[in-house]
Amino acid sequence: MPRFSETTQTARPIFILPKDRLDGWMAQQDQITQNWVKTQGFTANHGQLCVVPDADGGIAAVLAGEGTATDKRRSRFMLAGIASRLPEGSYRIASDHPTDALEEHALGWLLSQYSFERYRTRPPHKARLICPDNLDAARLEQIAAGEYLTRDLINTPASDMGPDALEKAARALAKTYDAQIKVITGSELLEKNFPMIHTVGRASATAPRLIDMHWGDSGPTLVLVGKGVCFDTGGLNIKPGASMKLMKKDMGGAATVLGLAHMIMGLGLSLRLRVLIPAVENAIDGSAFRPQDILTARNGMTVEINNTDAEGRLVLADALALADETSPDLMICMATLTGAARVAVGPDLAPFYTDDASLADVIREGANAVRDPVWQMPFHDPYEPMIEPGIADLDNAPSGGFAGSITAALFLRRFVRDTARFAHFDIYGWQPTAAPARPKGGVGQGARAILAALPKVLGL
Numbered sequence: 001m002p003r004f005s006e007t008t009q010t011a012r013p014i015f016i017l018p019k020d021r022l023d024g025w026m027a028q029q030d031q032i033t034q035n036w037v038k039t040q041g042f043t044a045n046h047g048q049l050c051v052v053p054d055a056d057g058g059i060a061a062v063l064a065g066e067g068t069a070t071d072k073r074r075s076r077f078m079l080a081g082i083a084s085r086l087p088e089g090s091y092r093i094a095s096d097h098p099t100d101a102l103e104e105h106a107l108g109w110l111l112s113q114y115s116f117e118r119y120r121t122r123p124p125h126k127a128r129l130i131c132p133d134n135l136d137a138a139r140l141e142q143i144a145a146g147e148y149l150t151r152d153l154i155n156t157p158a159s160d161m162g163p164d165a166l167e168k169a170a171r172a173l174a175k176t177y178d179a180q181i182k183v184i185t186g187s188e189l190l191e192k193n194f195p196m197i198h199t200v201g202r203a204s205a206t207a208p209r210l211i212d213m214h215w216g217d218s219g220p221t222l223v224l225v226g227k228g229v230c231f232d233t234g235g236l237n238i239k240p241g242a243s244m245k246l247m248k249k250d251m252g253g254a255a256t257v258l259g260l261a262h263m264i265m266g267l268g269l270s271l272r273l274r275v276l277i278p279a280v281e282n283a284i285d286g287s288a289f290r291p292q293d294i295l296t297a298r299n300g301m302t303v304e305i306n307n308t309d310a311e312g313r314l315v316l317a318d319a320l321a322l323a324d325e326t327s328p329d330l331m332i333c334m335a336t337l338t339g340a341a342r343v344a345v346g347p348d349l350a351p352f353y354t355d356d357a358s359l360a361d362v363i364r365e366g367a368n369a370v371r372d373p374v375w376q377m378p379f380h381d382p383y384e385p386m387i388e389p390g391i392a393d394l395d396n397a398p399s400g401g402f403a404g405s406i407t408a409a410l411f412l413r414r415f416v417r418d419t420a421r422f423a424h425f426d427i428y429g430w431q432p433t434a435a436p437a438r439p440k441g442g443v444g445q446g447a448r449a450i451l452a453a454l455p456k457v458l459g460l
Helices: 017-028 031-039 069-074 078-083 099-112 136-154 163-176 196-201 247-267 314-322 339-345 359-371 381-387 406-414 446-457
Strands: 011-016 049-053 059-067 089-093 125-128 178-185 207-214 220-227 228-232 270-280 294-295 301-306 330-335 350-354 374-377 424-426
Touching: 011 017, 011 078, 017 059, 017 406, 031 049, 059 069, 059 078, 069 350, 078 099, 089 099, 099 125, 099 136, 099 359, 136 163, 136 247, 136 446, 163 178, 163 207, 163 228, 163 270, 196 207, 196 294, 196 314, 207 247, 207 314, 220 247, 220 314, 228 247, 228 314, 247 270, 247 330, 247 446, 270 314, 314 330, 314 406, 330 446, 339 350, 339 374, 339 406, 339 446, 350 359, 359 374, 359 424, 359 446, 374 406, 381 406, 406 424
Parallel strands: 011 059, 011 089, 089 125, 220 270, 220 330, 228 270, 330 424, 350 374
Antiparallel strands: 049 059, 178 207, 207 270, 294 301, 350 424
């Protein structure tokens, strides 16, 4: 569990200074400090660090450059980038900042402490922050813990994070918060009418399954559906090696909803939560499903398979149809679904789809408030014919190469008939290069934005 420092007596002050406030700060300092800062060449550029010594050779203060307003728009979690460069000890933010800025700095510091250590132990970050007085330290620690869980799950390779291990992780989370969980596995999926989950996962040595977790007994209902494809070879439409390289992260949607569930349950939100994860491996053997096969989904719709590498929408379809049968107050689907989404918005933005304008507005507001960037994409109805092959109700991989993320989202929407408020996130789940508060590797996207939006969306 990530923690703030509880040592207050020896905490060193950090002054976070935009360029236009440096002169004012300098004017309040003694001549020795002014000379030192100038000698160090500190100009408050974005991410610049200056350690000011005291008379005994210790640390009197730390200056952290925030740069210009443009710099702040172009990046986030600036203080997190400085935290890893500080000497061991406790620190506190001494300069005045709005609450939202303080929260960004504090949460970013916690997130910067993350290290994936299952296979190799790394030296711990030794610089620790005291949570600012007007912030809820326990809340921020809980949010960071949820993000840590997401990162750990994504970073674990498929050899140790198959459908069975993903189930184990979900059971551990359920046990922590006294949630109810049941899992439908293997041939039982056919008996319980989850044919597409079974079909996609049947070629793997590890049986496919549907993980179904419930928590809370009062309040509005929220269903989180996460794509749990623990490894994706592409099936018989096998991926080339370069495309298969990061497929351990194809369960990033499942990892993200579990991380979000960790936050929700840990914060004790007054709602009824359900988490649905179709957990499979899209493998290859003689029983693998084939191009041109026609599958029948849980809700009775037929799907022509034109590419076995478009399997995520198939397993999600059965899970979404199940969730829709209870008409929850809000349903969120999260999936590492399409490369087209990455072409459209890159790795840092989480595109999302919804027909509910007010829901979209609140999600955007939440994303901006917690620095968890999202971007609304359209459920563009004129593209509906692209997912209608003629021989079946739906086509899982329309030809033409256009609008791949949109057509995938339209496919999923066909399985949500009775739920008024629905949003689908087509996330990447991976940080390709290290950035402040986000080391290279698995990363949660959209979870904090959703968490911030829930009070207004569900009236909590």
